[in-house]
Amino acid sequence: MNEAFVSAITPPTPLTKPAYWFIFNGRNLLVHVTEKQATVPQLHTPAELELTVIREQYMGYCTDPENGFHTMIADVATTETAVPPDMAFLDLRRLFGTMDDKMVWLAGRAVQLAEWNRTSQFCGHCGVPTVVQTHERAKKCPQCNRTIYPRLSPAIIVLIEKVNEDGPNELLLARSHRHPPGRYSVLAGFVQPGETLETAVAREIMEEV
Numbered sequence: 001m002n003e004a005f006v007s008a009i010t011p012p013t014p015l016t017k018p019a020y021w022f023i024f025n026g027r028n029l030l031v032h033v034t035e036k037q038a039t040v041p042q043l044h045t046p047a048e049l050e051l052t053v054i055r056e057q058y059m060g061y062c063t064d065p066e067n068g069f070h071t072m073i074a075d076v077a078t079t080e081t082a083v084p085p086d087m088a089f090l091d092l093r094r095l096f097g098t099m100d101d102k103m104v105w106l107a108g109r110a111v112q113l114a115e116w117n118r119t120s121q122f123c124g125h126c127g128v129p130t131v132v133q134t135h136e137r138a139k140k141c142p143q144c145n146r147t148i149y150p151r152l153s154p155a156i157i158v159l160i161e162k163v164n165e166d167g168p169n170e171l172l173l174a175r176s177h178r179h180p181p182g183r184y185s186v187l188a189g190f191v192q193p194g195e196t197l198e199t200a201v202a203r204e205i206m207e208e209v
């Protein structure tokens, strides 16, 4: 699936059939919900759901010859909470296990691009409105020429196992104060400027243990 998805800022061919629309209210995604599963709506336009979009962008397309599709990303105003009865805006974490894996993967991509589109409306240096570029996914400040790309934050996550000769093996887990009692996680953290992935792993273990 990942190989068959092509990221693009404009559709290579006109959108003649409904596209998958990843519509966000903040970081929550609009999905059709049934008792067992959630699905991303396929639409010509969000107006079909009587939603008013305040930002939209093309995300890319799937090249599968039989099941190819286009994908769009949109934001509605945070005050826009009225949705059809079988739909809801849900946090992406709640969609794991209830939504098709490829759609979860695309939703993870979409939420990051929606966040970039939302937070790069103005230059962080000058405060003037930015201009969307047409040759790459970027925005430019017309005053200071700063280019704003979608932000990537490299991170590491590691499972550390202690092998015991005369007993069961043990896993090293951490508990965050944000987690409910009894929930533990493997060690994870963001890579700092100048670090390799390996030194980030070593630092996170030192910091968290």
Ligand SMILES: [Zn+2]
Pocket: 123, 124, 125, 126, 127, 128, 141, 142, 143, 144, 145, 146
């Ligand atoms: Zn600027």
